Amino acid sequence: MRLELRDIRHIYSPGAPFEIEALRGVSLAVEPGEVLGILGGTGSGKSTLVQHMNLLLEPTSGDVLVDGADAATLKKSELRRRVGLVFQFPEAALFAPTVAEDVAFAPRRLGLDEDEVERRVTESLKLLGAEHLKDRSPFALSGGEQRRVAIAGVLAMGPEVLVLDEPASGLDPAAREDLLRLIRTLHNTGTSVVLVSHDTDEVAEVADRICVLEKGEVRAIGSPSEVFYTNPEFAPATVQAVAALGEAAWNAGRPVRFDETLRALAQLMEG
C-alpha cells in the first residue's frame, strides 16, 4: 500500500499556555515495498509523526491517506493491522505468561482461528530468530530477546507497512546488526518498512529513501545519496569524509553504505 501524510500539523494542548506544535506541516509518502528512513533526534517530532501513521494520534490539520483514501474512513482495527507500529523500547508492553501467548495477542484480536494464529506466531518468531523462546516467560528474557519478541508480536499481524521507532535503542552492536538484517529480509518479502532513528549510520545502511525531520519540519527528502551529499550535515561520518574530499569525491561516485564507501575510497587510493 501507499501511505501518504499530507501537510500534517499536530499541536499538543491547543489553546493552553504550554501548547506545543510538534509537527508543522509534514508531507511524505511511504511507497509500496520501500524502506523509508526518517532521520530525527529528540524534539524533531518523529514519535508524534509515527503515531499518525496508524492514527493513534489524529492530526490537528492535514490528511493521512492509504492508497489515496482518507485513513480516517477505515476501521481503526483494520488500519492498525495494515500499518504495524513498534514503539521505542517495545518490550515495556510485554504482558503474557509465555512468549507464544504474547505474540498471539494481536492475531487473536483479528479474529483468526487458532491454527492460523499458531502459524503466524511460529512464523514471526522464526523471522526474529526467537522460536526457541516460545514457551519462556517474556519477563525472564534478556533485553535483546524481549525486543525480538515485541517486534514479533507486531509482525504477527501481517502488516503491509512496518513502522519501527528507534528499534536498535539500547541494543549491543551484534543485536543491531541482526535488526538491520531483519529489515532487509522484510524488504525482500515486499513489506514496506519505515525506520525512524537518530542514528545516521543505521539509516544509511538500509534506506531506499531518506527523510530528515527537524523541529517538526521536513528538512530534506529523497534518495540517500541526494540527501546526504546535498546536505552533508545530516550524513553519517563516513559519507561526510567522502564529501569532504571535494572534487576527488566525484571519482568515488556518491557512496552511502559502508561497504560501498570503503570500496570506493580504496579504489580511489589505489589510483
Place this chain on the structure above:
Amino acid sequence: MSGSVLRTLADPGSISCESLTYSYPGAVEPALSGVTFEVRAGEYVGVVGPNGGGKSTLLRLLNGLLVADSGIVRIAGRDPTAEPFEVRRRVGMLFQNPENGLVAPFVEDDVAFGMENLGVPHEEMHVRVREAIRAVGLSGYERREPHTLSGGEKQRVALAGLLALEPEILLLDEPTSMLDAAGRRDVMDRMRGVRGEKTILHVTHHLGELLDADRVLVLNGGKLVADVSPERLVLDADLLTGNRLVLPPLSRLATGLGLAATKQRTPEELAQEIRESIRKRTAAR
C-alpha cells in the same frame, strides 16, 4: 601477592581483583569466573564484551552491590563486602537507565541525595550542589523535575550527584547506551571535562568512547580474555570478532584503508589523510 599488588592495595584510587568469581542464584554458569586485574589510580580503563559476559556483574562486585562467591576485591583500599559504606563514599557508580537513577522530585534535591546519606552538614551541601550542577553544565536546572529532562540531561544530573561526593573512582555501567547520539556526546564531553585525576572503569558497547582510554579489558563468558591497549584492540580483528566488538564506522573505514585506527578524528581529518595518501602515491609514480 606481589609487591606491586600490595602497593596498589593501599592507594585510594586503585582497584584490585584476584580470582573473582560470582554466580547469580540459580544460574548454571558463573557470571564471572577467575577474574584478576589491577587498575592504578588515575587510569581510564574500558570494559567491553558481549552482553551477558559479566561486565555489569563486575562493577556491582566492586561497589558491594553483589558479594563475590570467591576471590579478593580491593577498591579504594577497602573490601566492599566488609565496608560497603566506606567504599561508596569514594566510589561513584553511574547506571545504564537514566530514569531509574534519579530518586528525588527535583534536580537539586537529587544531587544532594548522596551528601544527605553521608551526613554532610547542611550549609556545605548547598555550595557543593551548586558546584556539581555547574560542573555538568546544568546551571539553572535546579528546580526542574526529572521527568521533564532528556536522557542526556538525566544522566548529567546523576553524574552531578556523584561528583558532589568527590569520589576517587567512577564506575560507569553503559551510561550512554539508552541515549541518542546527542545525549551520548553531552554526557561523554562532561565526563571528560570533570575527570580530573579520577580512576575510571567504563563499561560500554561504543568502542569510539574508549579510543583514548589507557587500557581495555575484554570480558566474555565471565572470563577476562584480554587486557590490552586500545591500539592493540582495534588492530586485532580476531579479538574484535571473537568478542562481538564493533568499531565505530569512521574507525573501521580508516582501518580498512590502512590508516591509523585509534586516532580520534573528524571526517574532514580523515579526508585530509586520504588526500595526502593519494598525493604521495601519485608523487611516487
Place this chain on the structure above:
Amino acid sequence: MNRSFGQFYPVASALHTLDPRAKILATALLVLGLFLVDSVAGLALVAATVMALVAASHVPPVTFLRTLRPVAFIVVLTVLFQILFSREGETLFAWGILEVHAGGLRLGLFLGIRILLLVSAAALLTATTAPLALSDGLEDLLSPLKKLRFPAHEVAMMMSIALRFIPTLQEETQKITKAQAARGADFSEGGPLSRVRATIPILIPLTVGAFRRADDLAEAMESRGYRGGEGRTRYRELRFRPRDAIALAVTALVLAGAALL
C-alpha cells in the same frame, strides 16, 4: 508544568511562605476544633476566616470551587438526611410521613457547613504547600514517633519517591496503552467485564515495570550510600519563624473564640 498533584498552585503569597509544619498543625487544629463550634456566630467567624485565608493565598477562588465539587454531592446528601430524618425541635413542615423539624434543619446545615469548611481548609493546605514540602513537614512532625518505632523517615522517603515517579508512571501508562492499541487492543468496546479484562495488558507490564524500576532505584540509592535514616542530614531544612508561630496562634484563637461564641 506538572499537574499530577494539581492541588498545588504555585503563586506568591504569605500563606505559601509559611512553614509546612505550621500549616499542617493549623489544618489539624481546624479539623478538630470545628466540631467544638456549635453556634451560628462561631461558624460565621470560622467561615469568614477561611474566606480571608483563601483571598490571602492568591489562589483563584475558582480552583477552590473545583475542589469542592466532588464533595458537594456528599454534603447535599448529608444535609438532606439530617433534615428529613431528625425529629428534634418543633415541626416546621410536614407532608405525609416526611417531617422537617427545626432541630434537624439546624443540624443539617451546621454539618454541611462544617464539611465545606473542612474541605476548604484541606484544599488551602495543599494549594499553598508544595508536595515535597508537605512530606518534609509530615516527616518532621511525625519524627518524635520514631521513638515508638514509627518509620517516619521511611514514610517520608516513600512519599518523596512517589512524587518523583508518578509523572513517569503516567507517561509509561500512556505509552503501554498506545502500544497495545497498535496491536489491536480496544479499551472502549464491550461490557464492564470485558473492559476490565482489557486493562490486563496494561496493568501487568506497568506493574512488572514498576518492580524493575524499584530494583534499579534501590541499587542506585544503595550505591549512593543510602542506609535508612541513620545519620542522615537534610538538604531542605525547615525553619520555624515568628510568622509561623503567629499563624498558629491566630488559628488557635479564632477557633477558641468560635467555640466560645
